[in-house]
Amino acid sequence: AQSVTQLGSHVSVSEGALVLLRCNYSSSVPPYLFWYVQYPNQGLQLLLKYTSAATLVKGINGFEAEFKKSETSFHLTKPSAHMSDAAEYFCAVSLPGSARQLTFGSGTQLTVLP
Amino acid sequence: GAVVSQHPSRVICKSGTSVKIECRSLDFQATTMFWYRQFPKQSLMLMATSNEGSKATYEQGVEKDKFLINHASLTLSTLTVTSAHPEDSSFYICSAREPGQGFTEAFFGQGTRLTVV
Numbered sequence: 464a465q466s467v468t469q470l471g472s473h474v475s476v477s478e479g480a481l482v483l484l485r486c487n488y489s490s491s492v493p494p495y496l497f498w499y500v501q502y503p504n505q506g507l508q509l510l511l512k513y514t515s516a517a518t519l520v521k522g523i524n525g526f527e528a529e530f531k532k533s534e535t536s537f538h539l540t541k542p543s544a545h546m547s548d549a550a551e552y553f554c555a556v557s558l559p560g561s562a563r564q565l566t567f568g569s570g571t572q573l574t575v576l577p
Numbered sequence: 578g579a580v581v582s583q584h585p586s587r588v589i590c591k592s593g594t595s596v597k598i599e600c601r602s603l604d605f606q607a608t609t610m611f612w613y614r615q616f617p618k619q620s621l622m623l624m625a626t627s628n629e630g631s632k633a634t635y636e637q638g639v640e641k642d643k644f645l646i647n648h649a650s651l652t653l654s655t656l657t658v659t660s661a662h663p664e665d666s667s668f669y670i671c672s673a674r675e676p677g678q679g680f681t682e683a684f685f686g687q688g689t690r691l692t693v694v
Contacts, residue, residue: 506685
Protein backbone atom coordinates (compact mmCIF):
# COMPACT_ATOMS: atom_id res chain seq x y z
CA ALA A 464 0.00 0.00 0.00
CA GLN A 465 1.10 3.53 -0.64
CA SER A 466 0.94 6.53 1.66
CA VAL A 467 2.13 10.10 1.96
CA THR A 468 3.06 12.12 5.00
CA GLN A 469 2.96 15.88 5.02
CA LEU A 470 5.09 17.42 7.71
CA GLY A 471 3.54 20.50 9.20
CA SER A 472 -0.20 21.03 9.12
CA HIS A 473 0.32 24.80 9.09
CA VAL A 474 3.06 26.81 7.44
CA SER A 475 3.34 30.59 7.56
CA VAL A 476 5.63 32.63 5.35
CA SER A 477 6.00 36.30 4.60
CA GLU A 478 5.07 37.62 1.20
CA GLY A 479 8.09 37.30 -1.05
CA ALA A 480 9.69 34.57 1.04
CA LEU A 481 10.46 31.01 0.00
CA VAL A 482 7.65 28.51 0.29
CA LEU A 483 8.61 24.95 1.27
CA LEU A 484 5.93 22.34 1.90
CA ARG A 485 7.18 18.90 2.79
CA CYS A 486 5.91 15.55 1.58
CA ASN A 487 7.37 12.09 2.10
CA TYR A 488 5.96 9.02 0.49
CA SER A 489 5.93 5.31 1.05
CA SER A 490 5.38 2.93 -1.82
CA SER A 491 6.37 -0.60 -2.74
CA VAL A 492 6.89 0.40 -6.35
CA PRO A 493 7.93 3.65 -8.02
CA PRO A 494 4.90 5.87 -7.55
CA TYR A 495 3.28 8.76 -9.29
CA LEU A 496 3.22 11.83 -7.06
CA PHE A 497 1.08 14.94 -7.14
CA TRP A 498 0.55 18.26 -5.45
CA TYR A 499 -2.93 19.76 -5.36
CA VAL A 500 -4.17 23.10 -4.06
CA GLN A 501 -7.59 23.68 -2.52
CA TYR A 502 -9.19 27.03 -1.87
CA PRO A 503 -12.04 27.27 0.67
CA ASN A 504 -15.18 25.40 -0.32
CA GLN A 505 -13.73 24.39 -3.64
CA GLY A 506 -12.43 21.24 -5.26
CA LEU A 507 -8.80 20.46 -5.90
CA GLN A 508 -6.61 21.89 -8.62
CA LEU A 509 -3.53 20.08 -9.82
CA LEU A 510 -0.33 22.06 -9.30
CA LEU A 511 2.13 19.55 -10.67
CA LYS A 512 2.79 15.86 -11.08
CA TYR A 513 5.69 13.41 -11.19
CA THR A 514 5.19 10.41 -13.45
CA SER A 515 8.70 8.93 -13.65
CA ALA A 516 10.09 11.41 -16.15
CA ALA A 517 12.21 14.34 -15.02
CA THR A 518 12.78 14.42 -11.27
CA LEU A 519 12.41 18.20 -11.09
CA VAL A 520 8.86 19.04 -11.98
CA LYS A 521 7.59 22.52 -12.72
CA GLY A 522 3.96 23.32 -12.21
CA ILE A 523 1.55 26.18 -12.39
CA ASN A 524 1.79 29.46 -10.48
CA GLY A 525 5.56 29.22 -10.13
CA PHE A 526 5.57 26.06 -8.02
CA GLU A 527 7.97 23.20 -8.49
CA ALA A 528 8.82 19.96 -6.75
CA GLU A 529 11.72 17.55 -6.84
CA PHE A 530 11.38 13.79 -6.63
CA LYS A 531 14.16 12.37 -4.48
CA LYS A 532 14.06 8.61 -4.38
CA SER A 533 16.86 8.33 -1.83
CA GLU A 534 14.92 10.50 0.59
CA THR A 535 11.45 9.29 -0.50
CA SER A 536 10.48 12.93 -0.70
CA PHE A 537 8.55 15.20 -3.02
CA HIS A 538 8.71 18.63 -1.43
CA LEU A 539 6.89 21.57 -2.98
CA THR A 540 8.66 24.89 -3.34
CA LYS A 541 8.10 28.37 -4.68
CA PRO A 542 10.83 31.01 -4.60
CA SER A 543 8.59 33.94 -3.70
CA ALA A 544 5.23 33.67 -1.98
CA HIS A 545 2.25 35.74 -3.07
CA MET A 546 -0.79 36.51 -0.99
CA SER A 547 -2.87 34.53 -3.48
CA ASP A 548 -0.90 31.38 -2.59
CA ALA A 549 -2.68 31.13 0.75
CA ALA A 550 -4.62 27.88 0.56
CA GLU A 551 -4.58 24.23 1.59
CA TYR A 552 -2.05 22.04 -0.19
CA PHE A 553 -2.28 18.29 -0.53
CA CYS A 554 0.38 15.84 -1.58
CA ALA A 555 -0.97 12.65 -3.15
CA VAL A 556 0.36 9.35 -4.43
CA SER A 557 -0.91 6.91 -6.99
CA LEU A 558 0.46 3.60 -8.16
CA PRO A 559 1.03 3.27 -11.89
CA GLY A 560 -1.30 0.84 -13.55
CA SER A 561 -3.53 0.56 -10.49
CA ALA A 562 -7.18 1.51 -10.23
CA ARG A 563 -5.80 5.04 -10.38
CA GLN A 564 -6.87 5.89 -6.89
CA LEU A 565 -5.19 8.82 -5.25
CA THR A 566 -4.11 8.61 -1.65
CA PHE A 567 -3.85 12.03 -0.07
CA GLY A 568 -1.70 13.39 2.69
CA SER A 569 -3.24 15.23 5.60
CA GLY A 570 -2.75 18.61 4.01
CA THR A 571 -0.79 21.76 4.83
CA GLN A 572 -2.47 25.10 5.33
CA LEU A 573 -0.26 27.82 3.90
CA THR A 574 -0.64 31.32 5.31
CA VAL A 575 1.09 34.23 3.61
CA LEU A 576 1.76 37.21 5.84
CA PRO A 577 1.92 40.73 4.40
CA GLY B 578 -7.80 20.83 -18.88
CA ALA B 579 -10.89 18.72 -18.68
CA VAL B 580 -13.83 19.85 -16.59
CA VAL B 581 -15.71 17.95 -13.93
CA SER B 582 -18.92 19.59 -12.77
CA GLN B 583 -20.46 18.75 -9.42
CA HIS B 584 -23.96 19.79 -8.40
CA PRO B 585 -25.23 21.14 -6.10
CA SER B 586 -22.42 23.11 -4.51
CA ARG B 587 -24.35 23.47 -1.27
CA VAL B 588 -27.34 21.65 0.13
CA ILE B 589 -29.15 21.73 3.44
CA CYS B 590 -31.52 18.92 4.22
CA LYS B 591 -33.57 17.69 7.13
CA SER B 592 -32.51 14.67 9.10
CA GLY B 593 -34.02 11.51 7.65
CA THR B 594 -34.26 12.72 4.08
CA SER B 595 -32.10 11.71 1.12
CA VAL B 596 -29.83 13.90 -0.94
CA LYS B 597 -28.44 13.26 -4.42
CA ILE B 598 -25.17 14.74 -5.62
CA GLU B 599 -24.26 14.67 -9.29
CA CYS B 600 -20.81 14.50 -10.84
CA ARG B 601 -20.42 15.07 -14.55
CA SER B 602 -17.42 14.96 -16.82
CA LEU B 603 -18.19 17.67 -19.34
CA ASP B 604 -15.71 17.09 -22.13
CA PHE B 605 -14.47 13.56 -21.73
CA GLN B 606 -15.82 10.12 -20.99
CA ALA B 607 -14.91 8.81 -17.59
CA THR B 608 -15.15 5.07 -17.10
CA THR B 609 -14.08 5.55 -13.50
CA MET B 610 -15.07 8.24 -11.04
CA PHE B 611 -14.13 8.58 -7.40
CA TRP B 612 -16.06 9.95 -4.46
CA TYR B 613 -14.29 11.54 -1.51
CA ARG B 614 -15.41 12.93 1.81
CA GLN B 615 -13.61 15.73 3.54
CA PHE B 616 -14.15 16.78 7.14
CA PRO B 617 -13.21 20.32 8.21
CA LYS B 618 -9.48 20.92 8.27
CA GLN B 619 -8.83 17.33 7.21
CA SER B 620 -7.73 15.48 4.15
CA LEU B 621 -9.82 13.76 1.51
CA MET B 622 -10.89 10.24 2.35
CA LEU B 623 -11.80 7.99 -0.54
CA MET B 624 -15.30 6.62 -0.09
CA ALA B 625 -15.78 4.61 -3.24
CA THR B 626 -14.71 4.02 -6.79
CA SER B 627 -17.51 4.25 -9.30
CA ASN B 628 -17.29 2.20 -12.47
CA GLU B 629 -19.59 2.81 -15.40
CA GLY B 630 -22.07 0.01 -15.83
CA SER B 631 -21.08 -1.93 -12.74
CA LYS B 632 -21.31 -1.78 -8.97
CA ALA B 633 -19.20 0.69 -7.11
CA THR B 634 -16.27 -0.47 -5.00
CA TYR B 635 -16.54 0.90 -1.49
CA GLU B 636 -13.70 1.53 0.91
CA GLN B 637 -13.63 -0.24 4.21
CA GLY B 638 -15.95 1.34 6.73
CA VAL B 639 -18.18 3.09 4.18
CA GLU B 640 -21.81 2.00 4.39
CA LYS B 641 -22.97 0.88 0.97
CA ASP B 642 -26.64 1.19 1.84
CA LYS B 643 -26.20 4.71 3.11
CA PHE B 644 -24.07 6.08 0.32
CA LEU B 645 -25.60 4.85 -2.91
CA ILE B 646 -23.48 5.33 -5.99
CA ASN B 647 -24.74 5.04 -9.53
CA HIS B 648 -22.61 5.41 -12.65
CA ALA B 649 -25.17 4.96 -15.36
CA SER B 650 -23.28 6.68 -18.17
CA LEU B 651 -19.73 7.56 -19.13
CA THR B 652 -20.25 11.16 -18.09
CA LEU B 653 -22.39 10.96 -14.97
CA SER B 654 -22.01 9.46 -11.53
CA THR B 655 -24.34 10.17 -8.64
CA LEU B 656 -23.94 9.83 -4.90
CA THR B 657 -27.12 9.58 -2.85
CA VAL B 658 -26.90 10.02 0.89
CA THR B 659 -29.89 8.11 2.21
CA SER B 660 -31.65 8.85 5.48
CA ALA B 661 -29.17 11.59 6.21
CA HIS B 662 -28.18 12.42 9.77
CA PRO B 663 -26.22 15.37 11.16
CA GLU B 664 -23.06 13.26 11.30
CA ASP B 665 -23.25 12.95 7.49
CA SER B 666 -22.66 16.67 7.21
CA SER B 667 -19.43 17.07 5.32
CA PHE B 668 -17.81 18.24 2.11
CA TYR B 669 -18.14 15.67 -0.67
CA ILE B 670 -15.88 15.79 -3.72
CA CYS B 671 -15.89 13.71 -6.87
CA SER B 672 -13.11 13.21 -9.36
CA ALA B 673 -12.77 11.60 -12.74
CA ARG B 674 -9.78 10.46 -14.70
CA GLU B 675 -9.49 10.60 -18.42
CA PRO B 676 -9.43 7.15 -19.99
CA GLY B 677 -6.20 5.60 -21.15
CA GLN B 678 -3.79 2.82 -20.36
CA GLY B 679 -1.01 5.04 -19.16
CA PHE B 680 -1.04 7.92 -16.76
CA THR B 681 -4.06 10.16 -16.98
CA GLU B 682 -4.77 13.18 -14.87
CA ALA B 683 -7.56 13.27 -12.31
CA PHE B 684 -9.91 16.23 -12.43
CA PHE B 685 -11.98 17.26 -9.45
CA GLY B 686 -15.43 18.68 -9.09
CA GLN B 687 -15.91 21.82 -7.05
CA GLY B 688 -17.35 19.87 -4.15
CA THR B 689 -20.71 19.77 -2.37
CA ARG B 690 -21.18 21.11 1.13
CA LEU B 691 -23.87 18.98 2.78
CA THR B 692 -25.46 20.19 5.99
CA VAL B 693 -28.00 17.96 7.70
CA VAL B 694 -30.18 19.72 10.25
